[in-house]
Amino acid sequence: MTKKNVTYNDIAKYTGFSKTTVSRYFNNPNSVTSENRAIISDALNTLGYRENKVARILASGKTEFIGIIVPNLYLHFYAKMLDTLLSTYEKYGYKFIVFAGNDNKDEERRYLSELLAYKIEGLIMMSHTIPSSELARCGVPVVGIEREDENICSVNTDNYMGAVQATSLLIRGGCDHLIHINSDIDEKTPAYRRIRGFRDTCVSHRKEHDVTLCNFKNSYSEDRAELEQIIDRLEKKYPGRKKGIFTSSDTYANIILNILLRRGKAVPSDYMLIGFDNSPISEEAMIPISTIGQQSDIMADEAMSMLSELMEKGSTPAAPEHRIITPILIRRETTD
């Protein structure tokens, strides 16, 4: 945009061919003599041509844009997910316009309409604020990841199974009392199934258990203070019993681990501990923390393959398809 843009027209004039031939040089090279291809190629170089995909979009109707809205990128899960999604460029060729909507519904609506104005061909939605009923009406294929997905296609971790695996591991480890700590989430979010998986497993094994829902602030000191109180209560209420704690995120598991170690508790003999996400902290903790690993590479790939299918078809499916990815149990030192 600095100087004048070189266009097909310039190349055409310079070479004596028509714009059409220049266009064909790019889109259907075989229909141009190899000699003429060389001539055009030279002209492109000497004139310093730069392709303009914006014009191509207008003519062809294909933008090759996919919109992504993430809640944030300081939580490792979203960062990792976005990283993996961006890497699919090599395979699918779609370009990504990315927004981070910090849990603000109106902002995210603006992001969405901005994306639609740029004629994205598909949307990958990881934020929670806009209900799927609304997303389903936006006119482009949408795939949700780990969010409420009643009316849209989605890719989710098998949260229920993840919780079952985690809880079973604690039971096998000989814990007398099981605790699940989660934030106070909506029943419609996929992560809610972790609570169900925990409860069901405890019940079917006739294990004493608690579910504690907290109002986490995503601030280390505040969340730590809250978890300190929870540990206090547990110590008082169930003294001497071997406890197994399953948290909804590795971050909380790590905070609890730090609290326990500072109090001189033995992990895993007094307390067993398992988190969720396989985020770096789980591996880097003082005692490496067992966790449930979401397979973000597979999830990203499924999301993209699903989305590209939807974009091919053009029509939205009658019933939204939900793909469930089984998580992986990662056993480390807090349970073994």
Place this chain on the structure above:
Amino acid sequence: MTKKNVTYNDIAKYTGFSKTTVSRYFNNPNSVTSENRAIISDALNTLGYRENKVARILASGKTEFIGIIVPNLYLHFYAKMLDTLLSTYEKYGYKFIVFAGNDNKDEERRYLSELLAYKIEGLIMMSHTIPSSELARCGVPVVGIEREDENICSVNTDNYMGAVQATSLLIRGGCDHLIHINSDIDEKTPAYRRIRGFRDTCVSHRKEHDVTLCNFKNSYSEDRAELEQIIDRLEKKYPGRKKGIFTSSDTYANIILNILLRRGKAVPSDYMLIGFDNSPISEEAMIPISTIGQQSDIMADEAMSMLSELMEKGSTPAAPEHRIITPILIRRETTD
């Protein structure tokens, strides 16, 4: 794109106005009667008009696109930086097309040319593979963040000052022997100045010191193994001396902390420890780790204000401007 797109033409026919008036409704509303505005507004709703910015780009020449290439998003620094950059949408209105180039020069070149094809108005470059000499010739304003920046504008942390602060803290803490651990980086990268800052501070205080450059793999187990050996050597070489370790990243500081605690060393009395980045791990570690905090919010804002200035002017400045952001010393329990 699902059905037929509603365009200005449709609105014009429906209302009896011309396309021009419809355009003015959006771009210069005051030049249209409020009654006619109402009529157009109704038509837009009933026909279900959706603006098409791609067409606007072609006509106006302004894409409002900024390209971002990050090396990856699993390192917290990049994720946080991207998060903050994306948030500037509220202030500047630019949309971001994002690529993650995994340290592959040819891939990143393709990303760059793809971005140029979409007529980005500016580029924010956080990857290291493409030399700034090449970036300077790409035809759009470029701002680099924490990378080699000889020929481009940039925003960097004052790495030298950060290292001076960190080293001084260790010295004030009474350490006898100082160690700096870094990866084997190029002298041209901003982070190299951490090494200089460490050395200069040690020399001016006449402190015994070592600089150890490692070949880190970004794998916990491998890096931990390497750091174990380094601690072994230190223990043998300088037994009984109080050691102060300054690492180039919080991740390494945390690994070292874990190693030391497992070996029964006392932190901060036997060893003092300070990292770099103020990443979550520094706060979440068993003993909260002192660190040098890069002010990523300020850096992102400077990068954007700089880039928007460059984009306004249109011309590249004769000499690239380098903005330096002073980092913040964060004192936690590994030094106090």
Place this chain on the structure above:
DNA sequence: TTGTACGCGTTATCAC
């Protein structure tokens, strides 16, 4: 194999 003519949806420049 190559060229002509038109369309994509908007903005800009004139007129009125």
Place this chain on the structure above:
DNA sequence: GTGATAACGCGTACAA
């Protein structure tokens, strides 16, 4: 305040 008309850069029938 409003309307023709020509760009913007490229793709694509259709014709040659």
